[in-house]
Amino acid sequence: MARVLVVDDDKNTLKFVRLHLEEEGYDVIEATDGRDALKKLKTLPCDIAVVDVMMPFMDGISLTKEIRNTYDIPIIILTAKDQIDDKAVGFEAGTDDYLTKPFETKELVFRIKALLRRYVDSESDNDPIRLGNILILHENYSIKIDTKTIKLPLKEFELLYLLAKNSQRVFSREQIIENVWDLDFEGDNRTVDVHIKRLRQRFSHLSVPFSIRTVRGVGYTLEMNQ
Structure with missing residues (x-):
């Protein structure tokens, strides 16, 4: 099963997301900020990253840029409802999708599955x-x-x-x-x-x-x- 990197400085959110993703069979790697996430990615390759926007030391937008420059994995950013501009900035940084807080874990799982499927699928009509x-x-x-x-x-x-x-x-x-x-x-x-x-x-x-x-x-x- 795929390994998911979840990055959020809120420990309650980390625990909440980890428990539900593990129930779905995912291997979850937790990080509390961008620097921590990059450090763990070096030794624990992940298949997808779920990144909160607002974090200390290195925010989610900066982290997204760093991941995009080094790793070929899909990225989902998490943003609060009143942070509409973060969505556009996130896409400019290279994110593949976004989810607005608060969110249903079923929605997060759905988006993770959809992105992973698109990254690995090679359909017959997708010729060079x-x-x-x-x-x-x-x-x-x-x-x-x-x-x-x-x-x-x-x-x-x-x-x-x-x-x-x-x-x-x-x-x-x-x-x-x-x-x-x-x-x-x-x-x-x-x-x-x-x-x-x-x-x-x-x-x-x-x-x-x-x-x-x-x-x-x-x-x-x-x-x-x-």
Whole structure:
């Protein structure tokens, strides 16, 4: 069974989450702040991380960035209801999903299972896509540009894969959310804009044969450069 890293400075929350995840068969590693979490990740590889935003020493956003730079695992951030901006900042940092406190443990388990399934699934219709000198590999969520390999956070990759697989087609933000985040997504359209911005930034300094164009009033499309 998968190993889950749970990071929260509230010991009651840690105990509460650990007990319910262990009941589901997960191996749980606890950490009380970002520095503690990174230390444990070095010796105890985890399959997914559940990270609270507000923590001492190193907050959840900073921790998310550090994990994303080093480890290829999905990340769920936990944020309070009145911390709406944390969701956008979290997605910019590279998180794959978020959950608002207080939350039902069943909802957390559902999201953990969904993310783990997406990280390991390699469906037959997810064939590699070639765009000029770029190869997009769904099997390991990586992109090869000539001889250089780039790993993307899950949602960024799935967004790019969707647009690349349907190049020239314009997707509305609602259609992107439906395809990438599923119908039960509770966020807003700004999440799509954040991920598009991150993708553009990632490729801005690289020689790529495509661009992601904004279609005003509609959404986004991937176009091959002339």
